Amino acid sequence: xxxxxxxxxxxxxxxxxxxxxxxxxxxxxxxxxxxxxxxxxxxxxxxxxxxxxxxxxxxxxxxxxxxxxxxxxxxxxxxxxxxxxxxxxxxxxxxxxxxxxxxxxxxxxxxxxxxxxxxxxxxxxxxxxxxxxxxxxxxxxxxxxxxxxxxxxxxxxxxxxxxxxxxxxxxxxxxxxxxxxxxxxxxxxxxxxxxxxxxxxxxxxxxxxxxxxxxxxxxxxxxxxxxxxxxxxxxxxxxxxxxxxxxxxxxxxxxxxxxxxxxxxxxxxxxxxxxxxxxxxxxxxxxxxxxxxxxxxxxxxxxxxxxxxxxxxxxxxxxxxxxxxxxxxxxxxxxxxxxxxxxxx
Amino acid sequence: xxxxxxxxxxxxxxxxxxxxxxxxxxxxxxxxxxxxxxxxxxxxxxxxxxxxxxxxxxxxxxxxxxxxxxxxxxxxxxxxxxxxxxxxxxxxxxxxxxxxxxxxxxxxxxxxxxxxxxxxxxxxxxxxxxxxxxxxxxxxxxxxxxxxxxxxxxxxxxxxxxxxxxxxxxxxxxxxxxxxxxxxxxxxxxxxxxxxxxxxxxxxxxxxxxxxxxxxxxxxxxxxxxxxxxxxxxxxxxxxxxxxxxxxxxxxxxxxxxxxxxxxxxxxxxxxxxxxxxxxxxxxxxxxxxxxxxxxxxxxxxxxxxxxxxxxxxxxxxxxxxxxxxxxxxxxxxxxxxxxxxxxx
Numbered sequence: 001x002x003x004x005x006x007x008x009x010x011x012x013x014x015x016x017x018x019x020x021x022x023x024x025x026x027x028x029x030x031x032x033x034x035x036x037x038x039x040x041x042x043x044x045x046x047x048x049x050x051x052x053x054x055x056x057x058x059x060x061x062x063x064x065x066x067x068x069x070x071x072x073x074x075x076x077x078x079x080x081x082x083x084x085x086x087x088x089x090x091x092x093x094x095x096x097x098x099x100x101x102x103x104x105x106x107x108x109x110x111x112x113x114x115x116x117x118x119x120x121x122x123x124x125x126x127x128x129x130x131x132x133x134x135x136x137x138x139x140x141x142x143x144x145x146x147x148x149x150x151x152x153x154x155x156x157x158x159x160x161x162x163x164x165x166x167x168x169x170x171x172x173x174x175x176x177x178x179x180x181x182x183x184x185x186x187x188x189x190x191x192x193x194x195x196x197x198x199x200x201x202x203x204x205x206x207x208x209x210x211x212x213x214x215x216x217x218x219x220x221x222x223x224x225x226x227x228x229x230x231x232x233x234x235x236x237x238x239x240x241x242x243x244x245x246x247x248x249x250x251x252x253x254x255x256x257x258x259x260x261x262x263x264x265x266x267x268x269x270x271x272x273x274x275x276x277x278x279x280x281x282x283x284x285x286x287x288x289x290x291x292x293x294x295x296x297x298x299x300x301x302x303x304x305x306x307x308x309x310x311x312x313x314x315x316x317x318x319x320x321x322x323x324x325x326x327x328x329x330x331x332x333x334x335x336x337x338x339x340x341x342x343x344x345x
Numbered sequence: 346x347x348x349x350x351x352x353x354x355x356x357x358x359x360x361x362x363x364x365x366x367x368x369x370x371x372x373x374x375x376x377x378x379x380x381x382x383x384x385x386x387x388x389x390x391x392x393x394x395x396x397x398x399x400x401x402x403x404x405x406x407x408x409x410x411x412x413x414x415x416x417x418x419x420x421x422x423x424x425x426x427x428x429x430x431x432x433x434x435x436x437x438x439x440x441x442x443x444x445x446x447x448x449x450x451x452x453x454x455x456x457x458x459x460x461x462x463x464x465x466x467x468x469x470x471x472x473x474x475x476x477x478x479x480x481x482x483x484x485x486x487x488x489x490x491x492x493x494x495x496x497x498x499x500x501x502x503x504x505x506x507x508x509x510x511x512x513x514x515x516x517x518x519x520x521x522x523x524x525x526x527x528x529x530x531x532x533x534x535x536x537x538x539x540x541x542x543x544x545x546x547x548x549x550x551x552x553x554x555x556x557x558x559x560x561x562x563x564x565x566x567x568x569x570x571x572x573x574x575x576x577x578x579x580x581x582x583x584x585x586x587x588x589x590x591x592x593x594x595x596x597x598x599x600x601x602x603x604x605x606x607x608x609x610x611x612x613x614x615x616x617x618x619x620x621x622x623x624x625x626x627x628x629x630x631x632x633x634x635x636x637x638x639x640x641x642x643x644x645x646x647x648x649x650x651x652x653x654x655x656x657x658x659x660x661x662x663x664x665x666x667x668x669x670x671x672x673x674x675x676x677x678x679x680x681x682x683x684x685x686x687x688x689x690x
Binding site: 054055056057061062063068071072073074075078079080084086087088089278279281324327329330331332333334335337338 | 399400401402406407408413416417418419420423424425429431432433434623624626669672674675676677678679680682683
């Protein structure tokens, strides 16, 4: 199967505008995530968001929380090919990491949510994820837990338990989930000892091979390269005349087109961050590739039509390992209790 | 259905020996849990145990950790009638709280595990819980995560990754999960303002009704009343000539007899702790009773053959609320990563 020509044209015209990679070619991760003007951060809001993020009672079975699939104790995902929601149901896409998701220009693999606030509402009612009948049901579940109301009041003012505020609080918490000070960041900031010789070779190979054309910017996700304000979308697989496409069943899912219905979006995907990529196996939208070295081989072939030497692959993998950052210490939240009754039916 | 006479005889003879309730009638929770001589506590062991406790990769699907059903962010359970393990499978018993489980004289509803070490191995291979094929498979999963080996070495010395040490570490962590300084504890220690007038009435009603005959000792679990070293087992339901037995299907499960195969153990159950009971709805071995007030009514009728007044029920519920203790602040563990590969098949 060949890539459709319109897809290639879209990509080619995008690539044409990419000689620079934002302000600097290699950028460190900022110490703070960008915060939208209409959802300012506050300690009360972050604490509420964290509590909701860990609360499995936001799912129909009381067993699946945001953290179940986007596990902040791990690399912000679940190390599964596709995630497992209520009743063991599985979807068809690999859970993207929540770490540094605040630096994405849009959310979900297909970018169908503009921001973290919009994203946060999705899994709650997805029938194979948290499976609440609707957001009203989720809000009822929150109201049934007496301890939440005062937390909403502290974060948003009185009478503020609502789906929008639930999403705002979760998004605010997620904006604290960033991992600065990776070896790469320390190198970029001037510590020339921070990377090994192999990692430096990998960094150069990553650039020379062209990976950086899409995986650009501080989060290596092309968020600096706007398309409709949603960051960079790329066709995947772009080159289809190779054994990987069938082996890993890459074209069973049409990507962004499944959300938009537009032919131009067929096989278009949001470029994912490479931050902490060493921790987020397995890889690709369907989680079909188990190892990072194979992921590098596949990307080089399907996106850049290149065969890398094994040395180059190893070097690039070493460099990607240098994108594992420092995970902030967090306290375990106490979820408000349900004194004397249960919300689980 | 009538209680079998041998059951009643067992209970009656137990009750005969219970005029005192340990050293003092009302006991505060100790600030430290008892620690067995062959598994001393250490910071490294506790940290390893906590990490394992939160690691869903100890389950066949990578989605269920100890914490999934015994959620320390909640009341140490999952607020479900019966827990939900891998693939949405359910067992037939309500998850006991992990909080203060170190004060139980034996573990599981039927006391089939002598201690926390033995208990910790059970759910890992239970096909409706974490569903690992066997403990060797679980240990292989741990070995596949490179970060665990040094943690075991720190806790137990070199070459120490084993099922026994996994269980020892988890048990050591669980011994830190205690909730002292409840209003009840403060009252018993001399703060006469710690309980409300209603709670004090409930405390007296709890004693007068006879609840304290079994729910004795600092954890209100009869652990001070030895039977084969396993604490107190009681027949439930003891009085069966009431509507509750059928309504809540109490006799579908034969309790301890299902583990021992002994007729004398039919419908015998370990007396559960009442610490934090206000947070652990629903109630009873099958989680069939949704509210604490109904649980009090049922217990009075099935175990003591008493009809409590609604005032007595409310007062006892208020007293039980005073058993909610202080939950220690904990840091969120970082689970060791799986760099460059995934263990999930």
